[in-house]
Amino acid sequence: MATGQVRPHPAMDGRGHAPQEGRFGRRKLLLGVMGVSVGAFMLSFTAVPLFVTKVLELAVQEIAVGDQLVYSAVGLNGAAAGTPVRAGDLQQGASVQAFPKGKADNQQNLIEIVRVAAGSGKEGLVAYSAICTHLGCVVQAKLLQGQVVCPCHNSHYDPASNAMVVSGPSPRPLPSLPIDVGPDGVITAAGPFSAKVGVE
Numbered sequence: 001m002a003t004g005q006v007r008p009h010p011a012m013d014g015r016g017h018a019p020q021e022g023r024f025g026r027r028k029l030l031l032g033v034m035g036v037s038v039g040a041f042m043l044s045f046t047a048v049p050l051f052v053t054k055v056l057e058l059a060v061q062e063i064a065v066g067d068q069l070v071y072s073a074v075g076l077n078g079a080a081a082g083t084p085v086r087a088g089d090l091q092q093g094a095s096v097q098a099f100p101k102g103k104a105d106n107q108q109n110l111i112e113i114v115r116v117a118a119g120s121g122k123e124g125l126v127a128y129s130a131i132c133t134h135l136g137c138v139v140q141a142k143l144l145q146g147q148v149v150c151p152c153h154n155s156h157y158d159p160a161s162n163a164m165v166v167s168g169p170s171p172r173p174l175p176s177l178p179i180d181v182g183p184d185g186v187i188t189a190a191g192p193f194s195a196k197v198g199v200e
């Protein structure tokens with residue numbers, strides 16, 4: 001080669017272009033990376049929602065027949081939250097709030113148990129959803145003049161009359177929950193709520 005002539009780079013052809021195979025190789029690699037990225041992007045639209053739906057399904061546990069009802073907070077006679085509610089705990093006119101055992105993570109399961117007149121309900125006990133049917137607030141655990149009261153907009157329900165609305169903006173009664181009392185006095189759920197819990 002004469003002095004002064006530029007020697008082509010070994011990776012180029014004589015016109016200073018990269019070899020065809022090398023260009024095609026890089027193009028293939030680029031298309032491959034783009035394909036993987038698009039695939040991952042599309043997958044995120046299907047796999048992630050499915051995963052989230054599955055997690056939510058697992059989180060929401062509904063009340064079932066045989067569930068023991070346990071105090072949602074410190075209960076009557078100082079019973080700790082999570083302790084089974086026993087029929088003998090409630091005197092005439094007393095009320096407590098409870099969850100089905102192991103299902104307190106679903107607020108819609110909160111239940112108001114009330115001791116009404118003997119001869120009513122199950123051994124004088126009735127149970128209702130504790131979620132107000134107006135806008136979904138939690139009703140007060142303690143009765144006011146024999147009535148279940150929602151603190152948000154002052155709806156009153158009569159626990160001795162199927163929780164019918166006595167006053168306030170609530171459009172319908174609190175759904176009732178059938179209950180049983182076991183030989184040990186523990187109260188259990190005997191069926192689902194009579195209607196949709198909370199706001200319709």
Ligand code: FES
Binds near residue numbers: 132134136150153
């Ligand atoms: S949410 Fe209960 S009265 Fe409005």
